Amino acid sequence: MNTQTRELNIDWIPASGFQLRKAGVQFDAVRIEGDAGRRVAEVLEEMTGGDPGPIVAEVRGARAVYFLVRAGSTGYRAWPRGVTVLNSGPNRVSYIPVPALSGGTWPLVWWCPPSSAGRRVHLGLLAGTADAVLGEGSAESESSPV
Incomplete structure (x- = not known):
């Protein structure tokens, strides 16, 4: 998939390392931290036959997962x-970390690299999956004894 993506000449993917991209230009992002984000990514990958759209994951720290969605769709x-x-909007600017397709991109990796220049994660599928996964986790954590 990396070779195919390079041939697409996606200009917002850096040649090396990683860069921050301003939200609202090429895409917005939905960030979910930790195991919940990874569960959402796994479910989306399964539902879409392995091509849910571009997803970036942190391998350290909060281990956040960034789901890249259509610009302007999250508000x-x-x-x-x-x-x-x-x-991004009036009085608000967000930046999204985007790794290169290969090489040293630590602490970021592509969970699922983009398969085409205009491909994004489907917002409806993402929202429904996030509701299902985070709803389960929230109910469990609220009912657990402390």
Whole structure:
């Protein structure tokens, strides 16, 4: 998939390392930290036959997962607790980390690299999956004895 993606000449993917991209230009992002983000990514990957759209993961720290969605699509949707929306608007600017396709990109990796220049994660599938995964996790953690 990396060779195919390079041939697409996607200009927002850096040649090496990683760079921050301003949300709202090429895409917005939905960030979910830790195991919950990884569960959401796994479910999306399974539902889409392995091509859910571009997903970036941190391998360290909060281990956040960034789901790259269509620019301007995240603002008017209710999201469950545990989701951070990265978008831009009046008096608000967010930046999204984007790794190169190969080489030293630590602490970021492509969970699923883009398969075409315009491909993004489907917002409806992402929202439904996030609701299901985070809803389960929230209910479990709220009912667990401390």
